[in-house]
Amino acid sequence: MTEFCPSLWPEEPTPEDQINCCKCGLDKHGSRMIWGEGNPEAPIMIILDNPGAREDREGNSIVCGTRQTLQKGASEFGLTMEDIYVTFILKRRPVRAYEKEKTRQTCMWHLDQQLMAKKPELILCLGNVAVQSFFQEPEAEVKKLRGTIHQVQGYPTAVGYHPLAVRRRPNLWSTFVEDWKLVAEHYQNKLT
DSSP: OOOOOOOOOOEEOOOTTTTTOOSSSGGGGTOOOOOEEEOTTOSEEEEESSOOOOBOTTSOBOOOHHHHHHHHHHHTTTOOGGGEEEEESSSSOOOSOOOHHHHHHHHHHHHHHHHHHHOOSEEEEESHHHHHHHHTOTTOOHHHHTTSOEEETTEEEEEEOOHHHHHHOGGGHHHHHHHHHHHHHHHHHHHO
């Protein structure tokens, strides 16, 4: 396998009728709306809690640590940007305190719209926030649900630790890789 090198994945433009959405209040945080990135037609949809840093302080595009770790995990099993679309529960990056439960419930509408339009073959929720929101179970935890494929809202769904948690706790890397292996095997079995 070639040496891993993270890259900027193209963003999917936010639909014009949603770009100025102010229902959840995160528009007041000053961050722009990020609809998703990667291949919008990909069979695998990754759901994260919210967008990470996109630009450095000077405004130059960067590949943040979350994206680097996510891409590296996928690459372990030959999955590329063509196979993956990344989206978020919150479409804007929070920069200060906010009403978490209310905001997440409000923003799920956007994700529901994406699911209806994209109809992914497989979903991977990364992190407790994504799992709790998508599974609609406030007490759901990655450590209890990972390692198997669940049927959630009609979609085969796997769960894994958030890439940022893996970066902070390197001992989670092998578990993170196991979850990517489950996703890759499930996806590849559907192709045969």
